[in-house]
Amino acid sequence: MATDVQALHAPEVKPKGGWLSWLVTVDHKKIGIMYLVTAFVFFLIGGLEALMIRVQLGTPENSFLTPQAYNQIFTMHGTTMVFLAIMPLNAGFMNYFVPLMIGAGDMAYPRMNAMSYWLLLFGGLVMYVSFISGGNAPDAGWFAYAPLTEKIYSTTRGMDFWVLGLQLLGVSSLAGSVNIIVTIIRLRAPGMRFNRMPLFVWMSMITSFLLIFALPSITVGITLLFFDRNFQTNFFLPAAGGDPLLWQHLFWFFGHPEVYIMILPAFGMISEILPVFSRKPIFGYEFVAYSGVAIGFLGFAVWAHHMFATGLGTVADTFFSAASMLISVPTGVKIFNWLATMWRGDLRFKTPMYFAVGFIAMFVIGGISGVSLAAPPFDLQVTDSYYVVAHFHYVLFGGAAFALFGGAYYWLPKITGRMLDERLGKFNFWMIFLGFNLTFFPQHILGIEGMPRRIWTYQDNQGWNLYNLLSSIGAFLIAFGALIFVVNLILSLRRGEPAGNDPWDAATLEWATTSPPPAHNFDAEIIVNSRRPLWDNKYSGEDRGMTLNHDWHPHLPPPSSAPLIFSSGLFVLAFGMFFLGSTPVLGIPIILVALAIAGFGMSRWVGEIAEDPVL
């Protein structure tokens, strides 16, 4: 080991400095933890909503939920899982581990990093406030197809909350992505060349580039929608010449890259876990990295495969179909590289490895059903059916969520300093694995048999009873699996075995420091000489992988309340905008107050930058 082997002591779980210190923290690790905790809570809420959907659909002609409530629940389930669970869970791991993996002391813009977190929390709150404001949650689906979202069809204020919440989340993601990109480009340790970066860092960078180029499109889309609903414009209403398809183009130009935004970090996590538990370097590092870049580029050229049913014409259908199928090439490259990584490896089946292998299997199933959907003739048969629901749950749950569970079992020991229980972990995996397949595999068949998605209920004689019942039972198994994870986490925090610096005998820099790492991450500057610095040092007995420079003075900015104040201003601004169209007497004063708060936060922020030029 290059770093000092320290005596294993039981790590302190309680944070130092009291809970107030979390409000003003600019430490990427604390912010990462806040991201993970917040997103996990939203994940559980989204899961509860999924359970409600499955209870309603478990038996025919059920009336557990009213149709109105059902619309709200499935809309919020999708919205929550995409924007408030998977994306911020990925962002949480990126925040915590990207600086550690490249040997940096912090993110490029620590204060802006805090702002990204607060806007995530506030964006989620704006969306969920809709439930308690007269029970009018968004009710037009996470894709918010116009003209269903227009005031004449969606008469409650739910979609306004949806738009405003999403605007805050958009600012959060944009700031977070700029931060990740600059961190990776500028703050790598000496010798950490691009082609030595861990693959999770590669995928984080590609994801961030996708976000900055995809987000503007939905920002424009939801802005136009907001104008339609509040200021009587007609962007998506044909009566005035508007076009519902304009919404679909703006939405899916964001929405399809969004799919890769959710899955590429998962690819990164898998590419970290597999080599460590196969005791082999990743097979074809360059191919895994550059195929991620290829997926990123192609991801912008396939959005209209979500719109085959709208009748775009043969030329457009052919182009988007071919481009979509092309994406299976770089994705397949990754799959084969992962398999080749395991091939003849000394496989160690710990919990992270269970989830990683489960990920590959489930993602391949989801990928294959994805290729089938890229063929317009087949797509037209199963569009808007449960086949589509089955497909995207196989890639987003069987894919992204499995990888996140694997990532959690792999990295939580670094974050908390304590191991999670292996037996509970494997139990957790099998519950989720069985529950997941029981829930979503039958939905392929339901879809082919013609069950449309987004329906509130169905009749007894349609032949869908058995598969729906199985699917609902599976959903409860998943919930039980998630519960085991919570129990495992709590037990680990209370009396888990101390993890030590490097419990998995891993290769990347985050394991070269203590668990949890100190505020400045590393005690010395790391000079990287290889792609697997820890392994090359450990197994060569020399400093082949990396050397240490102890004359290192990383600069960390002091805690700051400016990001929280500024974000609170934007939070209040969302409510001002909410009232601006309907009751300007209320809206305008709220907006002025909000701008004052944001301005105050900004001026503090600028003042701090003048003292200490790190954003």
Add this chain to the structure above:
Amino acid sequence: MAQAVRTETTKTDPGRGLDLRKLGMWTFLGSEVFFFGALIVTHMAMRGVEPLSSSFKSMNVEAVRELFGYNVITSVLAFILLMSSLTMVLALDGVKTNNPKRFRFWLGATIFCGLCFLGGQVYEFTHIIHEGVTIRNSMFGSTFFTLTGFHGTHVFVGVVWLTSLLISSLRHPNRYNGQNFMAVEMAGLYWHFVDLVWVGIFTLVYLI
């Protein structure tokens, strides 16, 4: 200085000379390109679409062009905004050459140009609305006011930003100098970008 420490620790790798904040600004502007791209495409695609219902206006693009009138006013505005990029460059040069007076003069000139542009836009909006094109009654109006409105908002933000720099430089005369000019350069990058967007909007909306 924190910045100095950071630069030192990362000097051994190639391609790391770019200032942290500048790189972030470029990345953000990359995102802004797509933002205005989406608005411009929306305008180009929708401005000529006829309404299905007779309660909305049928806007012949050529007829609306007549309203602009003028092209004289918008051409003058475009000229003013482009000149403000020149004054911004001169302001930055003033900082870099440790000449606070020159800096403040040209910064003030840039702000003045920005305000002139905003005033011109207010005049133009009033004129067009008076002629019966509103954000509500036609696709041309909806997309035109959204696009140019967002651009105007960007100019306004730029004016506020530059003004805050001017005030800050008046209160702390030595804050920006030949060693510490990044705050000015960042504002300048943003300002040039907003000008450049106007070149696109002017060409696509007013000329083509």
